[in-house]
Amino acid sequence: MLLDTTSNRASAFFSKVSSMLILLCAIITVQNIVKAPNVDKVFPANVHYAKYKPARFYHAFHNKKQNYAQVKFDLDADFSNLWNWNTKHVVVYLVASYPTEKHDVNNVIVWDRILSTPDESHLQVKNALSNLHAHPFHEYSNDFSNLEANYTMHWTVSPKLGFLAWGSGMSSLGVPFTKI
Amino acid sequence: MKTKMNFRQVLSQVLNLLLVLSSAYMGYKALSFMTDCESPVVVVLSESMEPSFRRGDLLFLDNRKPSIEKKLEGSEPSLWEKIWHGSPLGIGDIVVYSLPHRPIPIVHRVVKLYESENETKFITKGDNNRIDDVGLFPRPMTYLDREKHVIGVVRGYFPYLGMITIWLTDYPILKYVLLGALGLLTLFQKEESS
Numbered sequence: 001m002l003l004d005t006t007s008n009r010a011s012a013f014f015s016k017v018s019s020m021l022i023l024l025c026a027i028i029t030v031q032n033i034v035k036a037p038n039v040d041k042v043f044p045a046n047v048h049y050a051k052y053k054p055a056r057f058y059h060a061f062h063n064k065k066q067n068y069a070q071v072k073f074d075l076d077a078d079f080s081n082l083w084n085w086n087t088k089h090v091v092v093y094l095v096a097s098y099p100t101e102k103h104d105v106n107n108v109i110v111w112d113r114i115l116s117t118p119d120e121s122h123l124q125v126k127n128a129l130s131n132l133h134a135h136p137f138h139e140y141s142n143d144f145s146n147l148e149a150n151y152t153m154h155w156t157v158s159p160k161l162g163f164l165a166w167g168s169g170m171s172s173l174g175v176p177f178t179k180i
Numbered sequence: 181m182k183t184k185m186n187f188r189q190v191l192s193q194v195l196n197l198l199l200v201l202s203s204a205y206m207g208y209k210a211l212s213f214m215t216d217c218e219s220p221v222v223v224v225l226s227e228s229m230e231p232s233f234r235r236g237d238l239l240f241l242d243n244r245k246p247s248i249e250k251k252l253e254g255s256e257p258s259l260w261e262k263i264w265h266g267s268p269l270g271i272g273d274i275v276v277y278s279l280p281h282r283p284i285p286i287v288h289r290v291v292k293l294y295e296s297e298n299e300t301k302f303i304t305k306g307d308n309n310r311i312d313d314v315g316l317f318p319r320p321m322t323y324l325d326r327e328k329h330v331i332g333v334v335r336g337y338f339p340y341l342g343m344i345t346i347w348l349t350d351y352p353i354l355k356y357v358l359l360g361a362l363g364l365l366t367l368f369q370k371e372e373s374s
Contacts (some may be wrong), residue, residue, distance in 0.1 A: 033260045059311040061322060107271035108295040132372050140294050154272050158232045163257050163336050
């Protein structure tokens with residue numbers, strides 16, 4: 001390989017750098033899959049109540065009148081194990097899960113938070129209310145009566161490069177919906 | 181004599197370039213088959229998913245729909261198994277979907293998911309948006325359908341690399357500059373000993 005002309009040197013340099021970068025990205029991606037972090041200290045959410053009433057929200061559901069539910073809950077969960085050098089941030093969300101006649105599994109996010117540093121990854125939330133503006137909790141059939149929901153913490157790990165990882169914690173006990 | 185050799189060398193360089201381009205295209209199509217997805221690689225165009233995805237990031241999609249039975253058997257599968265076999269759409273997953281009246285597909289997170297044996301309906305919301313996406317749907321439609329609207333589910337991520345596509349679209353003159361540069365490179369490489 002002649003390295004005396006500038007263009008030869010430049011092209012050799014660039015091809016070496018690009019193949020090294022591709023190899024590095026491949027290693028990071030594979031390493032992301034292999035090392036599987038274990039989240040063990042995620043306690044099930046402690047839900048105080050789930051109340052619903054009909055309402056009309058301009059920002060939700062084409063301004064149609066619907067039954068909307070609000071949930072009051074406590075959280076105690078430690079996501080510090082999910083953090084490593086390849087983690088950009090962790091998105092955690094509280095999911096209400098219940099079966100209905102029409103659908104075997106209904107999953108609705110009622111509250112979410114983005115954890116940007118390992119320090120804020122130990123969630124200890126007391127008496128929080130679900131966010132009706134961002135997550136208006138309605139039912140597909142618009143009928144909350146005789147339904148009971150389990151509440152579970154789910155999370156998604158956003159990497160700096162590579163595959164996304166997702167998982168969930170233990171479910172809480174069933175909480176029925178009560179009409180206000 | 182010299183011009184004939186030059187012509188052959190130019191032709192061989194052009195052939196090399198075509199080989200590289202067609203291999204890249206084959207790789208893209210192969211990925212498309214493996215993930216059952218029409219466009220397995222997309223570029224993020226809006227800021228509605230910040231801070232997870234910024235404008236110019238590259239996303240790798242997966243549109244395979246393994247049956248729910250696989251999800252129920254045994255304990256939670258490892259990340260490798262989820263990637264190898266595909267994973268059904270779950271709550272909190274980020275999907276790329278297209279609406280009939282909008283040209284650009286939308287990349288948002290699933291916030292409400294309603295699954296039954298024969299249909300899966302859901303609602304999405306961008307992390308950086310204050311309200312969910314129902315306002316974007318054409319009037320009578322209030323749910324997205326897994327079969328009809330979804331292009332793929334986001335499973336992989338590469339930062340910044342998609343900025344090239346954005347620059348090429350925003351400044352179309354760059355396309356001609358790039359093609360011209362590639363052309364010049366193939367012509368001038370005849371000095372190499374290969």
